Each structure stands twice: as structure tokens, then as C-alpha cells.
Amino acid sequence: MLACLVLSACATKKVQNQMQGDVYTGTDTVEYLASGVPDRVFFATNESVLTTASRDTLRKQAEWLRKNSKINVVLEGHADERGTREYNLALGERRANAAKDYLMTYGISANRISVISYGKERPVDSGSNPLAWSKNRRSVTVKAN
Amino acid sequence: MIKKIILTIILINLSTIHSKALVEVDITRGNLDPLPIAVSPLSADKATNNKLKKELDINEIGVKIAAVVENNLKNSGLFNPLDKNAFLQKPDIAHLKPRFEDWSLIKAQALITGKVIFKDEKLRVEFRLWDVLAAKEMMALAFTTVPSNWRRIGHIITDKIYERLTGEKGYFDTRIIYVAEEGPKTKRIKKLAIMDQDGSNTKYLTLGNELVLTPRFNPTNQMVTYLSYFRNLPRVYLLDIETGVQEVVGDFPGMTFAPRFSPDGKKIIMSFAMDGNSDIYTMDLENRIVERITSHPSIDTSPSYSPDGKFICFNSDRSGYQQIYVMKKDGTNVKRISFGKGLYGTPVWSPRGDLIAFTKLHKGKFYIGVMRTDGSGERLLTENYYQEAPSWSPNGRVLIFYRETKTDSEGKGFSAKLWSIDLTGYNERMVITDSDASDPSWSSLLSN
Numbered sequence: 001m002l003a004c005l006v007l008s009a010c011a012t013k014k015v016q017n018q019m020q021g022d023v024y025t026g027t028d029t030v031e032y033l034a035s036g037v038p039d040r041v042f043f044a045t046n047e048s049v050l051t052t053a054s055r056d057t058l059r060k061q062a063e064w065l066r067k068n069s070k071i072n073v074v075l076e077g078h079a080d081e082r083g084t085r086e087y088n089l090a091l092g093e094r095r096a097n098a099a100k101d102y103l104m105t106y107g108i109s110a111n112r113i114s115v116i117s118y119g120k121e122r123p124v125d126s127g128s129n130p131l132a133w134s135k136n137r138r139s140v141t142v143k144a145n
Numbered sequence: 146m147i148k149k150i151i152l153t154i155i156l157i158n159l160s161t162i163h164s165k166a167l168v169e170v171d172i173t174r175g176n177l178d179p180l181p182i183a184v185s186p187l188s189a190d191k192a193t194n195n196k197l198k199k200e201l202d203i204n205e206i207g208v209k210i211a212a213v214v215e216n217n218l219k220n221s222g223l224f225n226p227l228d229k230n231a232f233l234q235k236p237d238i239a240h241l242k243p244r245f246e247d248w249s250l251i252k253a254q255a256l257i258t259g260k261v262i263f264k265d266e267k268l269r270v271e272f273r274l275w276d277v278l279a280a281k282e283m284m285a286l287a288f289t290t291v292p293s294n295w296r297r298i299g300h301i302i303t304d305k306i307y308e309r310l311t312g313e314k315g316y317f318d319t320r321i322i323y324v325a326e327e328g329p330k331t332k333r334i335k336k337l338a339i340m341d342q343d344g345s346n347t348k349y350l351t352l353g354n355e356l357v358l359t360p361r362f363n364p365t366n367q368m369v370t371y372l373s374y375f376r377n378l379p380r381v382y383l384l385d386i387e388t389g390v391q392e393v394v395g396d397f398p399g400m401t402f403a404p405r406f407s408p409d410g411k412k413i414i415m416s417f418a419m420d421g422n423s424d425i426y427t428m429d430l431e432n433r434i435v436e437r438i439t440s441h442p443s444i445d446t447s448p449s450y451s452p453d454g455k456f457i458c459f460n461s462d463r464s465g466y467q468q469i470y471v472m473k474k475d476g477t478n479v480k481r482i483s484f485g486k487g488l489y490g491t492p493v494w495s496p497r498g499d500l501i502a503f504t505k506l507h508k509g510k511f512y513i514g515v516m517r518t519d520g521s522g523e524r525l526l527t528e529n530y531y532q533e534a535p536s537w538s539p540n541g542r543v544l545i546f547y548r549e550t551k552t553d554s555e556g557k558g559f560s561a562k563l564w565s566i567d568l569t570g571y572n573e574r575m576v577i578t579d580s581d582a583s584d585p586s587w588s589s590l591l592s593n
Contacts, residue, residue, distance in 0.1 A: 083467075084467075084491050085358060085584070086403040087490050090423040090444040093421060123330060
């Protein structure tokens with residue numbers, strides 16, 4: 001019984017540690033473009049506003065892109081499964097463009113960045129729970145060449 | 146690809162006076178009391194049965210056609226087809242003149258009889274609809290077609306019966322285009338698929354090499370518009386399902402999505418996303434002229450025309466959240482019509498013009514509902530973990546949509562299926578497909 005309680009408390013704490021509000025702050029699904037340069041940023045439900053952590057990640061990406069000036073990127077925008085398909089396509093596009101705009105303000109030229117939205121079509125986590133959804137609300141920067 | 150079908154309809158014996166029959170079905174209220182109906186197997190002589198066995202490998206064609214009719218009637222929720230084991234009269238004799246006492250004994254209120262003859266390489270199918278209580282014939286028709294169309298004859302017979310008994314056009318000689326799905330949730334493979342309304346004759350129209358979404362029928366012909374990620378460029382495509390020829394719609398520098406045809410079939414209306422903003426555009430399929438309909442920094446998507454083509458309903462988050470709006474076809478007079486609690490999406494105008502069907506998200510549940518075109522009279526038909534994207538039957542009586550299941554703690558157990566429900570909120574049922582399925586779109590009646 002006690003073990004059970006301790007376990008569930010741990011699980012709750014783990015979830016809390018991985019989310020702020022409903023924005024994912026963990027690293028489970030994150031890959032790296034280069035050492036110390038995370039490839040993705042996360043969003044709140046229905047939002048395309050960049051969080052402080054997201055802006056930090058994107059500044060690192062911009063710095064890496066400035067150093068590697070021959071590399072182009074695709075920004076893949078995604079939504080969670082709790083929305084209608086068509087609206088989610090638009091939302092994914094809006095999220096990827098929020099990331100693109102930020103990269104551009106840090107000096108990355110628009111012609112090095114293309115954008116694609118997958119809406120709710122390509123979740124990384126197949127779970128039907130708030131943590132899984134938070135991992136899926138994302139914009140991922142992928143090398144295009 | 147899809148065979149053109151010409152059916153000759155011959156009135157063989159319109160009963161003396163077209164008097165109002167006793168038996169009729171009221172489809173405007175929820176039908177808790179489906180009409181007991183006897184579908185007698187259609188009779189066929191030995192020569193006909195032998196020839197069809199040889200040609201199409203079908204045993205007892207008359208029984209098979211009757212089964213199509215019976216299944217349609219049952220699925221409509223308005224009819225209760227009676228057990229054949231209780232039938233006392235032989236099919237061929239009943240078709241000539243039913244012994245009405247026998248049929249009323251088993252509580253049948255209506256009776257369908259028929260006869261199949263194979264002659265000159267053609268199938269000739271006769272059927273009669275009888276009012277058992279009034280002891281008279283209500284309708285008699287005959288169709289002639291190539292044998293391979295035998296299922297369609299069953300659908301057309303059902304349409305005629307439905308129309309005679311309800312006073313409204315049927316929806317049985319129709320097809321559904323949808324997205325067939327397979328594979329794990331994170332790597333779903335999607336193909337365009339088409340089937341008859343009853344789930345038979347499934348054909349795949351794409352191979353699954355690229356992601357495809359949201360196919361929709363042209364209401365006037367066999368063209369389809371859909372979203373394809375061909376070469377990783379999500380764009381609206383136009384596909385002729387008879388020839389297999391397809392093309393990109395317009396020349397847009399970004400994603401186009403959420404396509405639908407105008408009611409006259411001459412335009413495509415869709416969203417175009419650029420720099421984080423989605424607006425609604427149309428393209429004329431004859432002169433290729435593109436028009437911008439909305440111009441707003443919010444997301445405007447899921448447009449659908451009114452059946453007269455004068456108005457457009459769509460989905461926008463200009464209020465801060467997804468809501469339904471109606472505007473004139475030129476984009477003026479934009480009015481929000483959804484004011485209930487929650488988010489509203491995927492508005493789609495009824496072919497009868499009086500209602501808009503939608504998806505609603507409220508407190509973690511998804512609903513399919515309808516409201517009048519001014520937003521009044523909201524009625525929720527069904528609640529579930531996830532469901533969306535209703536499409537109307539051509540007579541505006543039934544909605545088809547898709548539903549996804551919640552996965553378990555390990556992310557397993559995902560499935561997507563098509564479901565249908567009556568406008569009354571009754572007769573909710575799964576539409577059986579060969580694989581997982583989503584994004585259904587209902588065709589118009591193939592024969593009119």
C-alpha cells in the first residue's frame with residue numbers, strides 16, 4: 001500500500017517536472033541538431049506563442065545555423081490529437097511560422113527556412129493523456145540538406 | 146475504372162389509382178418503432194441462376210439482391226425486416242399475387258417481392274411493393290442492366306421503396322470516399338478509398354506512399370478533391386475517379402487544405418496558409434481564376450457552401466477560439482453563429498439548406514451536432530472521446546463521421562472507424578470498412 005502511494009506520488013511529480021502549465025519541458029523526445037542545440041520547441045494547447053524556453057532553444061538553433069551557413073532547415077509544425085483535423089493543419093503551420101519568425105529575427109534568412117505543417121498526423125507519443133499531448137504540440141527543426 | 150451504368154426503368158403496372166396508402170414511415174421523429182417489412186427473396190428460374198453462376202459466380206441471384214435491399218432497410222433504422230423462415234408463400238407466387246392474410250399473420254405491414262430474368266446478356270429485375278394491411282400494390286418497377294451491376298439494382302430498389310414510404314429521396318445508390326488507415330499511430334499510412342454506401346466494393350485510389358487527407362465528392366459528377374502530401378508539399382488535388390487522372394489545384398506558394406466543391410461543382414473552396422495565417426480562397430475549375438474570400442489574421446478554415454451557393458459557413462478563431470461563422474459567397478457580411486459553450490469546428494451545410502452540422506469540443510469531449518443556419522436550435526446528436534468531420538447523406542437525413550479511440554497507458558489500442566447517425570439522434574451505428582477509416586464524404590445519388 002505504502003509502496004503504491006510512493007510510486008504514484010513519484011509518477012505525479014515526474015509529470016509535473018515535465019510540464020509547465022501544459023507546455024512540455026522534458027527532454028524525452030528531444031533530439032539534437034548539434035551538441036547543446038535541441039531540435040524542437042513546445043506549445044501550450046491552442047497556442048503558437050513561444051515560451052522563454054522555446055526562445056532560448058531557437059536562439060541556439062540560430063547560432064548553429066549562422067555557423068553552418070550551408071545548412072537549410074525545414075520547420076515541421078504539429079498539433080495534438082484534441083482538435084479537428086483541418087484546424088490543426090492551420091495551427092501547425094502557425095506554430096512552425098512562429099519559430100521561423102524568431103529564427104529570422106536572429107539573422108537567419110527566410111530562404112534557408114521552409115515550413116510544413118502536419119497537424120495532428122504525426123504524433124511522437126501515441127498516448128491519450130496530457131503529457132503525451134504536450135510532447136506532440138511542437139515545432140521541430142529538421143536539416144533539409 | 147468505374148463502369149457507367151444505364152438503367153432503364155419501366156413502369157410495369159402502376160396500380161389503377163395512385164391512392165394514398167395506409168402504410169407510411171415518418172422520418173422526422175426518432176424512430177423507436179421501425180416498420181415491419183417482409184423482403185421476399187426475388188424469384189429466378191433455373192436458366193437464370195445457372196447463367197449467373199457461370200458468369201459472375203453468384204448463387205441464387207434473387208436471394209442476393211433481396212439481401213442487399215434488406216440490409217439497407219435495416220441499417221436505415223426505419224424498417225424492421227422480418228425473418229425469412231416465417232415466410233409462408235413462395236417467392237414466385239407472392240410476386241404474382243400475395244396472399245395478404247399470410248403476410249399479416251407474421252405482422253408484416255409491407256411486402257417486397259420480385260423476379261430476376263437473365264436475357265440477351267442483360268439482367269432484368271422486377272419488383273413490387275405491397276401494402277399488406279390495405280391488401281394492394283403500391284409500386285411496381287423493372288430495371289435492366291449488365292449483370293455485374295446487380296448490387297446497384299438492390300440499392301436502387303431500396304431508394305424507390307424508401308421514397309415511396311417516407312416521401313423523401315433515398316440515399317442507398319451512393320458511395321462513400323474516405324481515408325483508409327493502417328499502421329501505428331505515430332507512423333500512420335493513409336490511402337484514399339471508395340466504397341458503396343453499404344461497405345461493399347472497396348477500391349483503393351492511392352497506394353499509401355504519401356499522406357492523404359479529407360477527400361470530398363463533387364456533388365455533380367465523379368470528381369474528388371483532397372489534400373495530398375505528394376513530394377512533401379501539402380496541396381489540394383483534383384482527382385477524376387473514373388480515369389484516375391489527377392492535378393494540383395492552383396499554383397499556391399504554400400499549403401492549401403480543407404477543400405470542398407461548390408454545389409454546382411464548378412469551384413473549389415479551400416484554405417491557403419501563408420506565414421502562419423490561413424484564409425479562404427476559391428478557384429474556378431473552368432477559367433482557373435483564384436479569388437480570395439477572407440482576409441483576416443486569424444485561422445479561417447473548413448469552408449462549406451450553402452446548397453444555393455449564396456453563402457459560406459466556415460471555422461475561424463478570430464474571437465480567440467474556434468467558432469462557426471457564416472458569410473456571403475463574396476466574403477462580406479461575416480457573422481458568428483456559434484455561441485454555446487466550447488469550441489466549434491468543421492461546419493457543413495445540409496443539402497436541404499436548413500441546418501449546419503458541426504463538431505464541438507467541450508470539457509474534453511467531442512460532439513457531433515446540428516444547428517440552424519442562424520445558430521439557433523443547437524442539438525447535439527452524439528458524444529465521444531474523439532469524433533469529428535460530419536458529412537451529410539444526399540437527402541440530408543443521415544450524417545457520417547469518424548471516431549478515434551483513446552489509447553491505453555502504453556499508447557496502444559488506437560483505432561479510427563466510420564460511424565453514422567440519423568439527424569434525429571437515433572440509429573447510431575458503425576459503418577463497417579475493410580480497414581481503419583476516417584474523413585468520410587458521401588456522394589450524391591448515382592442514379593436520379
